[in-house]
Amino acid sequence: MRSSAPDGATEFDSSPAFRYAAALNTQIGHSMGRKRKGRDISGWLVVDKPAGMTSTAVVNKVRWAFDAKKAGHAGTLDPEATGVLAIALGEATKTVPYITDDLKCYEFTARLGQATNTDDAEGEVISQSDLRPSDEQIKDALGPFVGDIMQVPPKFSAVKIDGQRAYKLARDGEDVTIEARPLWVEELVMTDRPDADHVTLEMTCGKGGYVRSIARDLGAALGCFGHVLKLRRIWSGPFEVKDGLTFDEIEKLARTPELDTHLRPLEEALAGLPEVKCTAESVTRLRNGNPAMVIAHGVDYGDEAWASFEGQAVAVGVFKAGELHPNRVFVLPEV
The missing domain is CATH 3.30.2350.10 (Pseudouridine synthase)
Known part of the structure; x- marks a missing residue:
């Protein structure tokens, strides 16, 4: 199959699990007005992509394996190429550009x-x-x-x-x-x-x-x-092939709690940005899309940075005069 083919399912995997994933994604595509089913699960999975699959086919399989609402990848690999394909789930999809732009x-x-x-x-x-x-x-x-x-x-x-x-x-x-x-x-x-x-x-x-x-x-x-x-x-970026799950491992662990243990925090994708910290009050303002006061060290006016609260990402934005002006907000568990 050509490396430049439109992203989508291939004939590489005809297992029942894969057919189920394809059918599920088709159903989702035809039900735009309905709420997307699946778990609200966020993080990154590093996949050691096999030859013979499009990148989107791998994304579909990973989303099915986690029963996740949303998934995407950072940087297409040709179908015949192998190696690191970083898959973002849930809120981690908002950090995809930072991996795509990385070396x-x-x-x-x-x-x-x-x-x-x-x-x-x-x-x-x-x-x-x-x-x-x-x-x-x-x-x-x-x-x-x-x-x-x-x-x-x-x-x-x-x-x-x-x-x-x-x-x-x-x-x-x-x-x-x-x-x-x-x-x-x-x-x-x-x-x-x-x-x-x-x-x-x-x-x-x-x-x-x-x-x-x-x-x-x-x-x-x-x-x-x-x-x-x-x-x-x-x-x-921060993801190495030695840490990747093979396709066989993903199939074996699909829909099990053990698969969740292989998820990496979405914050890893933000490692190239400076981190600022915020209070619980600032979390509310940032999550509502409003500027909020943050604690910053070594961050200059106009720098892009990400705000954290108790180690979790809250937002990415522009630092100005002691405040972070958010342009991406992450939906966190209640804090």
Whole structure:
């Protein structure tokens, strides 16, 4: 299944549990006027995503497993990619942008000597070369891909062109032209060279990076073509793959109290923001969307910060003259 396919259920999992989840989500989609069923449960679950599933299919399964009212993910992974997929439940969905915007690290293997129309192994080979660069040539070529770069997303991607997804236009045989977009690449290093045809790389980058584009453009820079063969996200913000539950583990623990113990607090997603503290009186004001006095240290006027009360997140907002002006409010248990 194409990495750029619309998010949704796939044929990867035909178990009764998965069919139930799909049916439940369809029912929810057709009952907009009804109150969404499920538990008011909040937090983050780190999933070690398997190959062959869309990110949204994983979200659907996790939401079913927790019987949660609301769920979402932070940063789509291609169906054939594996690794960290951070799933937010309940109030944690309000912190998704902070994980999406954070740095992420990918380990991937590029196949040298071939270019495909999708920039990965799922596509058709469109160009080939017998040229194979040396290790030193590869390392020397990585420099221009580090720092602030401009990157053209793959033609088979979810980028919109005149209101339509690029992958749909590409599948219809239309000539797709996508404008280059800025990307911050913190690091790109070669970690292995299994043989002349393959190179393993590790990239740390910001929001919006396409690993497939890196493999394609590196192959072009080396004059030998290239595409992604395997891709694994090993961490995303504070979440690491070693802490992720596998799909089999999620199925085994579904609808059990033990699964709840794997939830991580929504506050972990706010680690990149300064924390300010508030009183019980301020909690009420903030939860009603009003500015409130907070206790702050090392926070400057105009900084974005998050307010806590007894260790729990209350709101995210802008700090001004001793007050936090909220723009995101978290619904807490009675305090």
